[in-house]
Amino acid sequence: MRHPEPRLRILAKSLELTERRIFHAFTGRLLLQQSSLRQVGYDHLLSGPRRHEFCWLPSELRWLCRQTRPLLHLHLASFLCFTAGSLLALLTPLVLKWLIDQVIPQRQTGLLALAVFLVFLGYQGKTTLTSFGSYLMLAAAQRMGLRLRMSLLQHLDTLSADYYEDTPVGTVVYPFREPIDEISYFGSDLLPAVLRMFLTTGFTIATMLTLSPALTAAILPLVPAFLVARQHFRRRLTVDSDQVQIDRASWSEFLEEHLSSVIPIQLLGQQKRQERRAFQRLAQSLRSQQRLFRSGLRLTVFSSFAVILSMCTVIGYGGVEVLAGTLSVGSLVAFYSFIVQLFEPLSGAAELYTRAQKTCASIRQLQFAFRLTPSVVNAVMTATISPPAQIDFVDVEFGYPRQKNMLRIPTLRIGAGEKVALVGDNGAGKSTVAKLIARVYDVDGGAICIGGNNIRSLELQSLRRSVCYLPRDPVLFDGTLASNLHFVKPSASHDELNEAMRSAGVSDFAATFPEGIYQRVGPGACQLSGGQRQRLALARALLQRPSILILDEATSCLDLSSERVLIGNLQVSLPQSTLIVISHRLSTLESCTRVLVLRQGRIVADGIPDSFIKAHDQFFRTCAPAPGGNPETLRDLSL
Numbered sequence: 001m002r003h004p005e006p007r008l009r010i011l012a013k014s015l016e017l018t019e020r021r022i023f024h025a026f027t028g029r030l031l032l033q034q035s036s037l038r039q040v041g042y043d044h045l046l047s048g049p050r051r052h053e054f055c056w057l058p059s060e061l062r063w064l065c066r067q068t069r070p071l072l073h074l075h076l077a078s079f080l081c082f083t084a085g086s087l088l089a090l091l092t093p094l095v096l097k098w099l100i101d102q103v104i105p106q107r108q109t110g111l112l113a114l115a116v117f118l119v120f121l122g123y124q125g126k127t128t129l130t131s132f133g134s135y136l137m138l139a140a141a142q143r144m145g146l147r148l149r150m151s152l153l154q155h156l157d158t159l160s161a162d163y164y165e166d167t168p169v170g171t172v173v174y175p176f177r178e179p180i181d182e183i184s185y186f187g188s189d190l191l192p193a194v195l196r197m198f199l200t201t202g203f204t205i206a207t208m209l210t211l212s213p214a215l216t217a218a219i220l221p222l223v224p225a226f227l228v229a230r231q232h233f234r235r236r237l238t239v240d241s242d243q244v245q246i247d248r249a250s251w252s253e254f255l256e257e258h259l260s261s262v263i264p265i266q267l268l269g270q271q272k273r274q275e276r277r278a279f280q281r282l283a284q285s286l287r288s289q290q291r292l293f294r295s296g297l298r299l300t301v302f303s304s305f306a307v308i309l310s311m312c313t314v315i316g317y318g319g320v321e322v323l324a325g326t327l328s329v330g331s332l333v334a335f336y337s338f339i340v341q342l343f344e345p346l347s348g349a350a351e352l353y354t355r356a357q358k359t360c361a362s363i364r365q366l367q368f369a370f371r372l373t374p375s376v377v378n379a380v381m382t383a384t385i386s387p388p389a390q391i392d393f394v395d396v397e398f399g400y401p402r403q404k405n406m407l408r409i410p411t412l413r414i415g416a417g418e419k420v421a422l423v424g425d426n427g428a429g430k431s432t433v434a435k436l437i438a439r440v441y442d443v444d445g446g447a448i449c450i451g452g453n454n455i456r457s458l459e460l461q462s463l464r465r466s467v468c469y470l471p472r473d474p475v476l477f478d479g480t481l482a483s484n485l486h487f488v489k490p491s492a493s494h495d496e497l498n499e500a501m502r503s504a505g506v507s508d509f510a511a512t513f514p515e516g517i518y519q520r521v522g523p524g525a526c527q528l529s530g531g532q533r534q535r536l537a538l539a540r541a542l543l544q545r546p547s548i549l550i551l552d553e554a555t556s557c558l559d560l561s562s563e564r565v566l567i568g569n570l571q572v573s574l575p576q577s578t579l580i581v582i583s584h585r586l587s588t589l590e591s592c593t594r595v596l597v598l599r600q601g602r603i604v605a606d607g608i609p610d611s612f613i614k615a616h617d618q619f620f621r622t623c624a625p626a627p628g629g630n631p632e633t634l635r636d637l638s639l
């Protein structure tokens with residue numbers, strides 16, 4: 001995803017403000033445009049009071065209901081279990097009333113045994129049914145978590161390099177953890193809990209009305225008062241929940257970065273500083289969790305206040321009625337039990353509400369991730385590129401957000417099967433050119449064509465199968481040498497594997513390993529040397545048999561003679577493929593048929609290697625020599 005205003009996101013994070021504070025800061029002081037806020041995912045703050053505050057169901061919960069729809073059968077089954085359990089529990093006070101008013105006064109032992117049995121059945125039945133309902137709910141939550149995680153992963157897989165280059169891994173990974181768990185557990189709980197709440201509340205009120213309409217009329221006004229006053233806590237809970245999410249994400253981001261660089265941090269002797277930073281983030285996270293807990297507590301205290309007030313009303317007013325002889329003792333006891341039954345779902349609703357706020361914050365975070373769109377959009381055309389492939393740059397312009405028009409190539413043709421070296425200073429734009437060909441980024445203006453087709457009109461997967469971009473630090477996986485090779489071509493035969501390994505020089509070092517090509521290489525292949533990693537990546541590229549192979553300093557760790565042999569092998573293995581070699585080494589030029597020199601994003605020289613150095617001697621003279629640098633580098637030519 002391209003963030004035209006990535007600064008905003010960083011600003012929003014670094015300010016460590018709540019969303020609402022950010023809203024005031026942005027709209028009130030910085031006067032930022034609405035579109036900018038939309039791009040950073042804070043657009044829901046723009047409408048002032050949230051729309052959903054006046055809706056029966058917030059938009060986040062409507063989204064949640066849509067997610068739970070495929071698992072409706074499990075939700076309904078668990079609802080039935082919970083409801084049956086609750087109804088059994090609701091019948092118990094009526095049994096008590098019967099026991100007190102009729103069975104005990106008549107001294108009927110048989111009926112007493114029946115009452116005991118019914119009470120046992122009520123409580124045991126409730127426990128059994130609710131346990132089974134919980135099991136079904138858990139199953140639904142787990143399935144929902146799985147679906148959400150897979151959907152998010154599939155979505156993130158479509159995003160482009162600019163998103164990943166701008167977002168710390170911790171931030172990318174965070175929604176997969178607590179937020180999805182929270183959403184799935186709450187999502188599975190929501191429907192049964194809400195249905196149960198309505199059903200039990202309705203049943204309780206109806207039974208209370210039949211027992212004593214006057215006493216019920218004294219209690220019922222407390223219910224809407226309870227619900228209205230609860231709204232007071234709503235806004236505070238929302239803000240606090242969002243802050244908890246922001247702080248947790250910030251901690252996760254820090255942890256991810258820290259743990260992936262423990263050894264470099266040790267080498268720099270900065271453990272204490274990192275620990276202080278960790279402590280600050282943890283303390284901040286703790287403070288926001290405590291704030292949220294306090295807000296939740298206020299709500300709970302208020303809820304229990306309403307329950308206690310109702311109980312006192314029942315005892316006082318009901319007691320007066322019993323003394324006056326208008327209410328039986330059994331009815332009073334049953335009524336008292338029903339008060340708990342009435343407010344239990346309402347208190348449960350309050351608790352559900354606190355959880356809903358947390359979940360809404362998680363949903364907003366997930367929605368933000370789902371709203372991201374790739375800046376490199378896939379095309380539907382499925383034209384394939386077959387070697388030899390010619391590359392054309394036509395009026396190409398490209399720039400990064402902080403460096404507009406960094407690259408401009410009005411016209412350039414790399415012939416089919418040509419072997420081209422791309423050279424230039426650090427930051428000249430060589431890797432950018434390579435990434436544009438592989439469509440890691442899209443050009444801002446003009447077009448890049450391969451085999452006469454604009455690469456924007458080619459299907460991305462087919463383009464990337466045909467164009468292999470190999471960077472200096474290749475991405476390898478924790479597995480064996482063989483599994484890393486099979487990654488691009490699982491169907492590769494043993495012979496194909498051997499051929500690729502021989503050409504890239506992997507066989508030489510694989511033979512020294514106790515387990516040969518089945519030797520584990522560690523996370524990121526860290527148990528291999530730099531040169532071995534590059535060779536393994538080259539072998540993998542050979543297996544892919546691309547039409548265009550771009551080596552972006554992909555042989556920089558190899559010694560000069562090995563590099564020469566390896567590039568020679570590549571040309572033999574892929575005779576028809578177009579080869580672009582980016583290098584700072586003079587020796588690399590010899591392996592190519594053409595040299596392009598890039599400087600500050602412009603092609604300043606284009607020639608053949610033999611006459612190249614002499615013809616462009618002046619160019620190299622203008623480059624400052626690298627003090628004590630490798631005498632084989634292009635820079636040192638001016639010495």
Ligand SMILES: Nc1ncnc2c1ncn2[C@@H]1O[C@H](COP(=O)(O)OP(=O)(O)OP(=O)(O)O)[C@@H](O)[C@H]1O
Pocket residue numbers: 165400401402403406424425426427428429430431432433
């Ligand atoms: N992801 C990015 N976001 C923003 N700017 C970038 C990004 N990648 C590169 N740049 C900038 O673009 C310019 C060209 O970078 P590029 O990596 O293409 O240079 P290069 O010629 O490959 O350099 P080197 O020889 O050091 O690898 C540099 O100024 C760099 O700072």
Ligand SMILES: [Mg+2]
Pocket residue numbers: 430431432552
């Ligand atoms: Mg580079």
